[in-house]
Amino acid sequence: MTGLAATAVSKRYGGVHALRDVNLSIPERAIVGLIGPNGAGKSTLLKSLAGFVLPDAGRIMLGETDLTGLNPSRIARSRLVTTFQHATPIAGLGVLDNVLVGMTEKHTGGLLAALFGTPGYRASERAQRERARGLLRSFGLEQLAGLDAGGLSFGQLRLLExxxxVAAEPLVLLLDEPAAGLNRLEIDRMTEAIRSLRDEHGMSVLVVDHDVPFVFGISDRITAMNFGRVIAEGTPDEIEANEAVRSAYLSLDGENS
Structure with missing residues (x-):
């Protein structure tokens, strides 16, 4: 596994070039931020990586696996998982059960083991419930485990999503606007949780967000886009000092223009 790499990815909608020869690299065990104003191409790139948009040209590789043109479910099974801005809990299920849904393919023994409740299956189920509780603990949701997920606040739903x-054990996790709608306490919890994905779980993470201070504070490296092109890539300090980036995205106080 050598991370995720998009090479010369292009997408055109009629006369609009949403993406123009975009290169993006997400190394192993790294948090990469993707920034840009509205219309820069961030969403189209994210959807291309996840399989929801078919690029006109270019290649998307997860390690040695070519993901180009695969549908979203195949890409997810390849262990590249995406969360989008609008969290959608499974109606009628509790918070803990929503996390367990992400582990449905992890049980040992298959269908017969589940039907007959074999010792191996029961042990697997106990281990998964403990792991699900551990994930809720990481995201500050453990005390809500037994509640109906539909009753959570917007910020809690983002964390649950x-x-x-993460329950699906991705190699690469793509996060679309993870800080949107969160209060300061929830943003701090989100920051800690995303860092733990890199540091404790060895995941690679792509963070796409309009909250520039959040992206700068959490990322190892940042890619900046404008008008469908990558205009800069580097450390947060390098991106902040880049004149092209500052003129395209950032006012002097560090907020999106």
Missing amino acids: IARA
Whole structure:
């Protein structure tokens, strides 16, 4: 596994070039931020990586696996998982059960073991429930485990959505606007949780967010886009000092223009 790499990815909608020869690298065990104003191409790139948009040209590789043109479910099974801005808990299920849904393919023994409740299956089920509780603990949701997920606040739903994605054990996790709608306490919890994905779980993470201070504070490296092109890539300090980036995205106080 050598991370995720998009090479010369292009996408055109009629006369609009949403992506123009975009290169993006997400190394192993790294948090990469993707920034840009509205219309820069961030969403189209994210959807291309996840399989929801078919690029007109270019290649997307996860290690040695070519993901180009695969559908979203195949890409997810290849252990590249995406969460989008609008969290959608499974109606009628509790918080813990929503996380367990992400582990449905992890049980040992298959269908017959589940039907007959073999000791191996029961042990696997206990281990998964403990792991699910551990994920809820990481995201500050453990005390809500037994509640109906539909009753959570927006910020809690965002955290649950990511915990459910992590339950699938991705190699690379793509996060669309993870800080959107969160209060300061929830943003701090989100920051800690994303860092733990890199440091404790060895995941690679792509963070796409309009909250520039959040992206700068959490990322090892940042890619900046404008008008469908990558205009800069580097450390947060390098991106902040880059004149092209500052003129395209950032006012002097560090907020999106």
